[in-house]
Amino acid sequence: MAFRPDLFNPSEEHQALREMARQFAEKELWPQAQAADRAEKFNLPLFRKAGDLGLLGITIDEKWGGAGMDATAAVIVHEELSAADPGFCLAYLAHSMLFVNNFAVNANDAQRRRVLPKVISGSWVAGMGMSEPHAGTDALAMRTTARRDGDDYILNGAKMWITNGAINDHELGDCFLIYARTGEARGKAISSFLVEKGMEGFRLGQRIKDKLGMRASPTAELVFEDCRVPAANRIGEEGESTLHMMRNLEIERLTLAAMSLGLARKCIEIMNQYASDRKAFGQSIRNFGQVQRHIADSYAQWMAGRSYVYATAAAMDLASHGNRLDSDGVKLYCSTMGKEVADRAIQVLGGYGYVGEYHVERLWRDAKLLEIGGGTLEAHQKNIVGDLRRVAVLR
Numbered sequence: 001m002a003f004r005p006d007l008f009n010p011s012e013e014h015q016a017l018r019e020m021a022r023q024f025a026e027k028e029l030w031p032q033a034q035a036a037d038r039a040e041k042f043n044l045p046l047f048r049k050a051g052d053l054g055l056l057g058i059t060i061d062e063k064w065g066g067a068g069m070d071a072t073a074a075v076i077v078h079e080e081l082s083a084a085d086p087g088f089c090l091a092y093l094a095h096s097m098l099f100v101n102n103f104a105v106n107a108n109d110a111q112r113r114r115v116l117p118k119v120i121s122g123s124w125v126a127g128m129g130m131s132e133p134h135a136g137t138d139a140l141a142m143r144t145t146a147r148r149d150g151d152d153y154i155l156n157g158a159k160m161w162i163t164n165g166a167i168n169d170h171e172l173g174d175c176f177l178i179y180a181r182t183g184e185a186r187g188k189a190i191s192s193f194l195v196e197k198g199m200e201g202f203r204l205g206q207r208i209k210d211k212l213g214m215r216a217s218p219t220a221e222l223v224f225e226d227c228r229v230p231a232a233n234r235i236g237e238e239g240e241s242t243l244h245m246m247r248n249l250e251i252e253r254l255t256l257a258a259m260s261l262g263l264a265r266k267c268i269e270i271m272n273q274y275a276s277d278r279k280a281f282g283q284s285i286r287n288f289g290q291v292q293r294h295i296a297d298s299y300a301q302w303m304a305g306r307s308y309v310y311a312t313a314a315a316m317d318l319a320s321h322g323n324r325l326d327s328d329g330v331k332l333y334c335s336t337m338g339k340e341v342a343d344r345a346i347q348v349l350g351g352y353g354y355v356g357e358y359h360v361e362r363l364w365r366d367a368k369l370l371e372i373g374g375g376t377l378e379a380h381q382k383n384i385v386g387d388l389r390r391v392a393v394l395r
């Protein structure tokens with residue numbers, strides 16, 4: 001059939017990417033997702049396979065070994081992977097968006113040459129450390145410090161909730177983009193550093209276990225005790241990383257919203273099929289108006305969220321100025337949409353929805369994280385109202 005571009009597949013390359021990502025998700029991720037969730041196990045071999053498929057450097061310029069694709073491509077991959085295994089997809093997001101894309105935009109050429117091949121291939125697992133035990137939503141209140149000492153910086157502090165912080169119970173991830181304070185001024189004294197496993201004074205803190213959902217993504221605390229980082233590992237100018245952090249949050253929010261789309265789609269497919277198969281009172285339960293409402297409302301809300309996400313992605317330049325209003329908007333809308341759709345799927349499946357067999361209970365647990373991670377609902381509401389303060393007429 002001839003290719004016809006639409007909002008969700010604007011080019012043949014986008015469509016081919018979706019097909020490849022969907023095949024990977026269905027053939028490789030889906031069969032192991034339930035077990036990885038139960039065992040709280042990050043699937044490193046599959047992560048490396050994502051590297052072989054070119055997914056880890058999806059947004060990186062071809063001259064650095066990436067696929068050179070746009071924000072829409074990033075959305076497509078997150079939507080597809082999350083339809084099978086949101087936990088794995090969260091680890092993918094932390095690596096490919098929070099580290100790789102962020103690093104590629106803000107690092108210098110020497111840093112890019114040394115690090116990008118390792119993270120794009122998947123031989124290094126990477127993450128990003130912004131949140132701290134005492135500072136999440138209020139990220140600029142971070143306490144981790146970096147003090148210049150000759151050709152090095154000395155880092156002290158801790159980062160909390162870091163996805164890919166550990167790749168198993170004992171082992172750190174390989175490298176991290178860490179934000180730290182290089183001065184007192186709240187917004188103007190944040191710098192970022194490439195911190196690598198094995199650096200003196202850098203260790204794994206608590207490995208965060210028994211999460212409600214996203215259990216296939218490893219989460220850990222990272223600790224810096226007089227951690228010596230070469231000045232050559234500072235990313236960008238000293239004190240100028242607040243903007244990097246804010247821009248990266250926009251991309252994070254867009255792709256987290258795409259994750260909500262993926263898991264919602266899977267829940268709709270499951271409840272739609274189940275409603276045909278399950279009989280009660282001599283007929284398929286899909287004939288009952290209350291069940292129809294669950295399915296129909298879910299479909300319409302999913303499509304509304306999907307349209308908003310893809311429209312926002314189409315207008316987003318990954319490297320320059322972004323769109324805070326709509327990156328907050330898509331995540332505010334889609335995270336709750338995803339959770340509500342997963343909730344309805346459980347309801348339509350009755351008792352079978354409440355146990356693991358049909359996966360919807362896992363997807364419901366995973367969906368909840370998306371109302372918290374990368375910005376809480378309340379943070380998005382605060383930002384949106386802040387950004388609308390001077391807007392009298394919406395175009």
Ligand SMILES: Cc1cc2nc3c(=O)[nH]c(=O)nc-3n(C[C@H](O)[C@H](O)[C@H](O)COP(=O)(O)OP(=O)(O)OC[C@H]3O[C@@H](n4cnc5c(N)ncnc54)[C@H](O)[C@@H]3O)c2cc1C
Nearest residue numbers: 128129130131135136137161162163372373374375376378
């Ligand atoms: C599984 C998981 C993975 C994560 N991965 C990473 C990662 O890789 N890297 C990273 O840096 N961080 C990561 N995070 C951290 C995540 O981004 C934070 O949890 C999130 O930003 C919220 O911060 P907090 O948990 O400190 O909550 P707090 O900021 O303490 O918020 C607590 C409550 O207060 C509300 N609140 C706070 N301020 C306001 C306000 N001004 N107005 C209204 N309400 C407010 C919040 O909305 C929330 O309801 C992860 C978290 C989880 C759970």
